[in-house]
Amino acid sequence: MSDIDVIDQVIYDTVHNYRDQHTKKKGAEALGKVIGISGATLQNKANRNEDFANLSVKESRSVMLGSQDFNILHVLAAEVNHAAIPLPAIEFPADMDLVVAMTDWQKDFGETASAIHQALVDGRLTQAELKKIATELAQDYEKGMALLDVLKDMAEPE
Numbered sequence: 001m002s003d004i005d006v007i008d009q010v011i012y013d014t015v016h017n018y019r020d021q022h023t024k025k026k027g028a029e030a031l032g033k034v035i036g037i038s039g040a041t042l043q044n045k046a047n048r049n050e051d052f053a054n055l056s057v058k059e060s061r062s063v064m065l066g067s068q069d070f071n072i073l074h075v076l077a078a079e080v081n082h083a084a085i086p087l088p089a090i091e092f093p094a095d096m097d098l099v100v101a102m103t104d105w106q107k108d109f110g111e112t113a114s115a116i117h118q119a120l121v122d123g124r125l126t127q128a129e130l131k132k133i134a135t136e137l138a139q140d141y142e143k144g145m146a147l148l149d150v151l152k153d154m155a156e157p158e
Helices: 006-017 027-035 041-044 056-067 073-079 095-120 128-152
Strands: none
Touching: 006 027, 006 041, 006 056, 006 073, 027 041, 027 056, 056 073, 095 128
């Protein structure tokens, strides 16, 4: 038996863990109805042990949007040494939005500095400590992008 690829596993989990909030139905049959593909076809494409039937990029997008589960995107990004960061939806930016975005970013930056300090205080850096620092840095980026999103909404039109 071969090892299951992490991408195959996350697709399987996304499809099989889906639960329609309205009908309470679960899995490929329920998600297939949401994204416009037969449940049997989606079941086959999400099968971890089959190489012949896979989700296309567009189908993966539909699965993520239909399920509102973006773990496929996060795993794909991590596999190529990137991070997928959700952007906030701010419809009407105000001065308070800017202050909140700025202070959120600074708060996360402080948590990153603390994680680095704690990791290095004993003179050695473990893989677990490195992973925590990487997580904190990704959160810093997320908060920085939220700040940028607020600023974009405040910018003068071209």
